[in-house]
Amino acid sequence: MSQYRKDQNENAAIETALDVAFGIARVAMWIGLVLLTLSISVLCYYLVAFAQPQNHLDVNQAVGFIGYAKTALLAGSVMFGVGASVLLWGEWTLSLYLVLASAIILAMPFATSQFLQFPPPPDIANPISEATQTEGSILAIIAAFAVVFNVIVAIRDRVEHGFRAENIKYGKGIREEHDRANVFLGKCWQLPYCRKFVRERCPIFHSKRTCWKERVGCMCEELVIKNAMEGKVIPKDSVGAAAMIPKNDRLTVLQKMERCRQCVIYNEHQKHKYKAALPVTILLFIGMSGFMWRALYEMMQGFIQRLDRFVSTVSLGTAKEGLIAAQFKNTTIPFEAVLVVCFLLLSLAYILKALEYAMFKLKI
Secondary structure (H helix, E strand, C coil): CHHHHHHHHHHHHHHHHHHHHHHHHHHHHHHHHHHHHHHHHHHHHHHHHCCCCCCCCCHHHHHHHHHHHHHHHHHHHHHHHHHHHHHCCCCCCHHHHHHHHHHHHHHHHHHHHCCCCCCCCHHHHHHHHHHHHHHHHHHHHHHHHHHHHHHHHHHHHHHHHCCCHHHCCECCCCCCCCCCCCCCCCCHHHCCCCCHHHHCCCHHHHCCCCHHHHCCCCCCCHHHHHHHHHCCCCCCCHHHHHHCCCCCCCCCHHHHHHHHHCEHHHHHHHHHHHHHHHHHHHHHHHHHHHHHHHHHHHHHHHHHHHHHHHHHHHCCCCCCCCHHHHHCCCCCCCHHHHHHHHHHHHHHHHHHHHHHHHHHHHCC
16 A cells, blocks of 8 residues: 555646646746747848938947847746747647748848848848857757657657557557567567467467468467367468458458558567668658758758849849848858758658658558
């Protein structure tokens, strides 16, 4: 009884700690969002104000306020990124929200400058540009880490558990057998859920075939289980044993395939297939990314140029063509490369999500 109370107290303490952590994260996210909104508004104000041909603003005072806004923007980016990551952890929309916030911050000075009649002085424009690039990059990095960790957690979960028990109809709740080794990508009778007393009298086993190819097995076909319970003798040679495999003509091929999808043995086989396909998919993606890097980089440059032309067109010529691309020329790391890396990370995340969907939802 004391152990039970001790476990209850530990669970209550954990729940309380989680509630506190989520509460702090929620407050941090909203404070961060407010700081982001206010700091971006201040920076936009000074960009627009100093672009007027006649203004009576003090440059030194404005630089001071811009410094405060930069600090608020940095704090807001970190608080919003970390808070959203804690609250939305495990959600695949988290990276999209962070990337969207990062894109808004990065694009703010360039989008604003497109519609200004006169450029603001360098003392104003340069610190604002540096601030938005730094803080926007911080959110992009947090988004990249969120994607990577989400992928790692999802991979670990699927590698360890494979399928979800609620999707199993045949063999649900059955324990693993330990009389045989769990052979990687093995046949049905080499997997841990094949029961020994059935296996010794199973025509699939003696014919060295697999139940998912024959569409009948010890978990779904009554005749296989009935013959095993009655101790029916199965020929030891593969040809004779194959002739004893039941043929269920009452079900269509699609109905038999659906039985396989709901079978604990077949889902264990899917887990093995996922383990095999995962490194191959990642290596192929890395290889294709390296092979296509130059093309993707040039494509991103072309996209920025087309964006320049589009903005110049919709602004009726008031915005200079090439202004967006010019903003990124003096950055330490080419901005196009950062965009390509972010695009590749998001692509890999959703490719792995598609692989998981194919293996454990469609079960192909």
